[in-house]
Amino acid sequence: MSEFNESSNLTLFPAIDIADGKAVRLVQGEADSATNYGDPVGAAADWEAQGAEWIHLVDLDAAFGRGENRAIIRKVIRSLRDRVQVELSGGIRDDESLERAVDMGVKRINLGTAALENPEWAAKVIAQYGELIAVGLDVRGTTLAARGWTREGGDLWEVLARLEEANCVRYVVTDVTKDGTLKGPNIELLKQVMERTDRPVVASGGIATLDDIAALRELVPLGLEGAIMGKALYSGAFTLRQALDVAGR
Helix, strand or coil: CCCCCCCCCCEEEEEEEEECCEEEECCCCCHHHCEECCCHHHHHHHHHHCCCCEEEEEEHHHHCCCCCCHHHHHHHHHHHCCCCEEEEECCCCCHHHHHHHHHCCCCEEEECHHHHHCHHHHHHHHHHHHHHEEEEEEEECCEEEECCCCEEEEEHHHHHHHHHHCCCCCEEEEECCCCCCCCCCCHHHHHHHHHCCCCCEEEECCCCCHHHHHHHHCCHHHCEEEEEECHHHHCCCCCHHHHHHHHCC
């Protein structure tokens, strides 16, 4: 169990999911459930103005294998000018796509499907890039979801054990059944993962209220480093400023 985080602060990652050049939100990862929230550059500027230190960017089209949004992602990163750090997720499955992401200037890359379907490659890039690489564990029950959450990707605990052997630096844990539903995070799942790793864990999916953020902050001594938030912010349940205050800014 982790005891590395000396501060009690929870790092918050406001999310910008991009499809067809627009900021959108999905419900439970369903491709046809998208709600359009407009310009990703504007969304990033809003999160920066409210005090974001990180932004979680997702290329949904790349994740679903139906295209990519490289140009607008590059525009978002340039607009932030290193004032806000960016982590990127979606469709990074080989050396070429990984190197493109690195060249765009992101501070962290979240591997998803590739870590499940190509474990040798994942182990290689974890060894090569270290802190730059996090692995997303997208879960239904204890079964991992791959290919934009459209296929099963193996048993959570078997994959986690393999990634531990590969010295994975960080995990992003999403309960797919919670994502975009505003039904609260899966605290039990997060605790179970943190019991099996000393690496930092980032929570994703289900945050609906400031009380949810307070509950996640209580897990920081167990190894929870941060939380990704999307729909609650976009729907106006609370502001990012309010969330950052609860998270211990």
